[in-house]
Structure formats: C-alpha cells, structure tokens
C-alpha cells in the first residue's frame with residue numbers, strides 16, 4: 001500500500017543532491033569554528049535573510065528558545081499570539097529554561113493587532129514585569145499556514161522600535177510565507193531583529209534550523225546553544241544539506257502550495273467536509289470534518305488504514321500538510337479515498 005503522508009512537512013526526506021553533498025562535505029570541529037561547511041551555511045543564511053550573522057541549531061524549538069534567552073533576561077514578560085507554536089508546542093521552555101512569563105494575545109488569523117500589543121506593553125510600575133520581547137509567527141501553523149501581511153509586520157516593527165522592545169520571528173516556514181506573499185524573504189525578515197527558520201521542513205534537509213540576527217545577538221545565542229547542549233562538532237554533515245535546502249529546495253515550494261489548493265478545493269466537494277479557502281495560502285490546510293458526523297480519532301484511524309497519514313487538530317479539524325513527498329496524483333487519490341470514508 002502506498003503511504004501518503006500529510007502529517008507534516010517535517011517528514012520530508014533529504015534529496016539525492018543533499019545526500020551526495022553530505023558525504024563529500026569538508027568538515028571540522030564547529031565548536032572551534034573549524035567546520036568550513038557550517039561556516040558557509042551560516043554566511044549564506046545571513047545573506048539570504050539580510051542579517052549580519054547566523055547560527056546553525058539542531059531544531060526550530062531550540063532556535064526559538066535560544067532567541068528568547070538571547071533577547072531577554074529572566075523575570076521579563078514576552079508578548080506572543082495565543083496559538084503560536086512557541087507558546088503551545090515548545091514544552092514551556094520559555095518559562096522553564098528562559099525564565100520569562102508569556103503574555104498571550106488573540107490575533108487575527110495569527111496576526112497580532114498593534115493596538116493590542118500597545119495595550120499589553122508594561123508601563124513602569126513596581127508591580128509589573130518588564131516587556132522584553134514581541135514574537136510573531138509567519139506562516140502561522142495553527143492558523144492553517146496563513147501569512148502575516150507585510151503591512152502588519154511593519155506596524156508591529158515600528159511599535160517595537162518606538163518602545164525599544166526587540167522583535168523575534170518564528171519563521172519556521174518563512175520561505176513558504178515569502179512564496180505566498182510574492183516577496184523575497186528579506187522583505188519579511190527586515191521587520192524583525194531575529195528570525196528562526198527551519199531547513200528540515202518544506203526545504204527537505206534532514207536536520208537543522210537557523211537563527212539569524214545582529215552579530216552580537218548571534219554570539220550570545222552561540223553561547224546559549226552550547227549551554228543547552230547544542231554545540232555540535234562535525235556539523236558540516238548537516239550543514240551540507242542545509243546549503244542545498246537554501247539554494248535549491250526553496251525554489252520549489254510553490255508546487256506544495258498549488259497541491260494544497262487542489263487538496264482543499266477537492267475536499268470541499270465532499271459532503272460534511274469544509275475548508276475555508278481564504279486560509280489556504282501555503283502548504284498547511286485545516287479541514288473541518290465536523291459535519292460528517294464521524295469523530296476525528298475515527299477518521300484519522302480509517303485514513304491510516306487506507307494509507308493516508310494525518311494529524312487531528314481538535315474535535316473538528318484535521319491538519320493536512322503538502323510537501324516534497326506528496327505528488328499531485330497523491331492528492332487526487334487521497335481525496336477519493338476520503339470521500340469513500342466519509343460516506
């Protein structure tokens with residue numbers, strides 16, 4: 001049985017080109033700064049994002065945590081959207097390890113409202129913690145891969161600068177955001193002080209995320225990475241795949257986006273199944289199965305038995321993610337199988 005894996009773009013496998021480059025990569029001990037492949041990836045990532053410096057980090061979760069630690073001091077408060085990945089899905093690392101308090105705000109489709117941020121920024125008062133950071137997420141995972149519009153990011157940036165509060169972007173899928181918004185990633189990155197982005201999602205690298213920002217910030221981040229046990233030695237093995245991810249794989253994401261639209265449109269033709277097409281902007285789709293009358297765990301199990309892997313979001317929604325391992329033919333076939341399951 002062919003397995004069609006829509007659980008996440010994290011399931012993508014390294015490409016042939018990546019595997020070949022990994023075998024031949026010049027290596028060294030990166031804790032000494034000696035791995036030339038890591039150095040090349042970090043220089044490339046910084047220039048692609050239009051920032052001074054970059055750091056290779058094992059995962060997106062560790063990258064976001066290191067960013068929060070590097071921007072803040074323990075006891076501060078940070079502003080986050082209430083369904084952001086950092087708040088919901090990162091094991092409360094910001095509280096336990098970074099020692100900051102989360103101040104969550106409800107966004108519009110994942111986008112923080114400027115007026116709400118302004119109201120949430122702490123004033124000087126003996127009772128209050130200091131606001132140490134504003135975090136955004138683009139594309140927004142829980143929102144169904146929606147993009148945060150550039151005007152919104154610019155407005156938040158201006159507020160942050162006016163109030164002297166740094167801005168971090170969880171740009172795990174910033175390349176998807178750039179394709180969906182029709183801009184270069186730099187146009188998004190310029191509205192924040194730091195960006196974490198993943199090489200190991202739609203870009204197909206087996207391991208790795210990058211943190212980019214000003215040089216002094218990245219040097220601080222390098223030390224926190226060591227503290228967390230993320231100082232890697234011959235990491236050029238990973239970095240070699242990361243270079244291919246940036247140079248080649250970032251150019252094919254539009255295919256995942258058109259497969260997502262096809263999937264959403266076809267699923268919408270099944271009775272009891274609903275997708276809000278306005279939210280289908282990149283490679284993630286939230287699909288509402290509530291009116292089929294079948295429970296989400298039952299649907300997920302039935303799909304698995306038929307070779308379709310998905311993750312339930314909540315009691316109504318199943319998330320589908322398109323990526324390099326899913327073809328247009330898979331999308332068409334999967335929808336017909338799901339149509340039978342929902343009958």
Ligand code: TLP
Pocket residue numbers: 007008009010058059060061062064085086089137139141170172173198200209
């Ligand atoms: N997201 C994963 C799971 O953790 C849910 C997924 O399958 O979507 N930021 C965002 C917006 C993410 O979606 C993720 C991963 C991360 C950060 C963390 O990246 P990793 O998995 O590398 O720690």
